Amino acid sequence: MAESTCSEELCKGMATLTVHAGQSPEVWNTGAAVVPPITLSTTYRLQEPSGASDSYVYNRIGNPTRSCFEAALAAVEKAKYGFVFSSGMATIFTITQLLESGDHIVSFDSIYGGTVLLLKTVAAKLKTEITFIPVTDDPEIFKQAIKPNTKMVLIESPNNPLLNIVDIRRIADTVHQFKDVFVIIDSTFASPACQRPLELGVDLVMHSVSKYINGHTDVIMGGVVTNRDDLYEKIKFLQKVTGAIPSPFDCYVANRGLKTLPLRMAKHQHNAMAISKYLEFNSKIEEVLYLGLPSHPQHELAKKQMFAFGGMIALKIKGGKTEAVNFMNNLKLIISAASLGSIESLIEHP
Missing domain, CATH: 3.40.640.10 (Type I PLP-dependent aspartate aminotransferase-like (Major domain))
Structure with a gap:
């Protein structure tokens, strides 16, 4: 207050x-x-x-x-x-x-x-x-x-x-x-x-x-x-x-x-952009939704009203839920857990 x-x-x-x-x-x-x-x-x-x-x-x-x-x-x-x-x-x-x-x-x-x-x-x-x-x-x-x-x-x-x-x-x-x-x-x-x-x-x-x-x-x-x-x-x-x-x-x-928010967000964005670019051309990925990618349908609006694009990525896996869960279960460094925005990389199937 x-x-x-x-x-x-x-x-x-x-x-x-x-x-x-x-x-x-x-x-x-x-x-x-x-x-x-x-x-x-x-x-x-x-x-x-x-x-x-x-x-x-x-x-x-x-x-x-x-x-x-x-x-x-x-x-x-x-x-x-x-x-x-x-x-x-x-x-x-x-x-x-x-x-x-x-x-x-x-x-x-x-x-x-x-x-x-x-x-x-x-x-x-x-x-x-x-x-x-x-x-x-x-x-x-x-x-x-x-x-x-x-x-x-x-x-x-x-x-x-x-x-x-x-x-x-x-x-x-x-x-x-x-x-x-x-x-x-x-x-x-x-x-x-x-x-x-x-x-x-x-x-x-x-x-x-x-x-x-x-x-x-x-x-x-x-x-x-x-x-x-x-x-x-x-x-x-x-x-x-x-x-x-x-x-x-x-x-x-x-x-x-x-106190470290600006530093962390800069690194979040750097990593999210690298991962998004890599996955965007993966044959098993149907769509990558990341605001920093020019392919995002609202990329220009994001540039207009945001200072940065953040660290959130949404993925659509080709196939269905089975393929999505299989993708998640085979990740080595990204943890399947609720929440977001932490120093760990997390993933979930909403």
């Missing part, structure tokens, strides 16, 4: 930003320690009985280690505010709590399966109406889908798992023609090193921090950033009252992972 405090000069380079944003030794009463410490205390001595003037009162409401990471996450997205939660699913659930009973959500029909399940079950039980549309940036489709009670449009780009992308600015401009509708994007597959959707007009950007941002397969966490003061106040309240917060240790680990 911290506001980024980086100077304009510091914010120019992402690699510099990931090391310094939110990390100033002066904010810690620890003899100016260079590395932010892990603050484990669940409660804090109050300067006055109400605690109204205290920066920290109780760990669920605020924690110095968490504030440090939230400020850093906001900074790399060029956002004013950042929040982290105990998982990516806790993040998207919290976002749905911005809505009232009877409100309407528009979302893509091809996004992360966990998000679809949450919308169809938990959100639906809270009397929230959901319309799923094809992955598109066609303004007319959005205009037809939006109703008088629509309050949220949820998109994913690149999408999970087939790496379709959409013109983010075009969608944001279309949706903002309607009053009181906000746009949220799941940008997990890209990371802040590949795109910054707030600069393209969306209102909220969420990430599964477990993936590229942490990058080491050892933290479960989610995060969301925004530049809107009204959404900041609402999410800050929801974070406090729902309590779906990550531990100080997890915040410390994710903060450390964030």
Whole structure:
């Protein structure tokens, strides 16, 4: 729930930003320690009985280690505010709590399966109406889908798992023609090193921090950033009252992972491009979908709105599921496992 405090000069380079944003030794009463410490205390001595003037009162409401990471996450997205939660699913659930009973959500029909399940079950039980549309940036489709009670449009780009992308600015401009509708994007597959959707007009950007941002397969966490003061106040309240917060240790680990994000993403992209080029001409591969390949149908759009193409590859194996599973079972260095964005190479059959 911290506001980024980086100077304009510091914010120019992402690699510099990931090391310094939110990390100033002066904010810690620890003899100016260079590395932010892990603050484990669940409660804090109050300067006055109400605690109204205290920066920290109780760990669920605020924690110095968490504030440090939230400020850093906001900074790399060029956002004013950042929040982290105990998982990516806790993040998207919290976002749905911005809505009232009877409100309407528009979302893509091809996004992360966990998000679809949450919308169809938990959100639906809270009397929230959901319309799923094809992955598109066609303004007319959005205009037809939006109703008088629509309050949220949820998109994913690149999408999970087939790496379709959409013109983010075009969608944001279309949706903002309607009053009181906000746009949220799941940008997990890209990371802040590949795109910054707030600069393209969306209102909220969420990430599964477990993936590229942490990058080491050892933290479960989610995060969301925004530049809107009204959404900041609402999410800050929801974070406090729902309590779906990550531990100080997890915040410390994710903060450390964030520092190497630009370096890791550069290597992810280098390796993904090499593998994609090799597989593109393999006789047993039907199609390679990688945003960095000129053969990707949305390669030009990717170049327009992304800084880099990331490390995600989708493959279509000739034959069927049997051939795909056989391919996976014969890999030597790539591990068959769920998740993505880590220093290991992982593969799964969605």
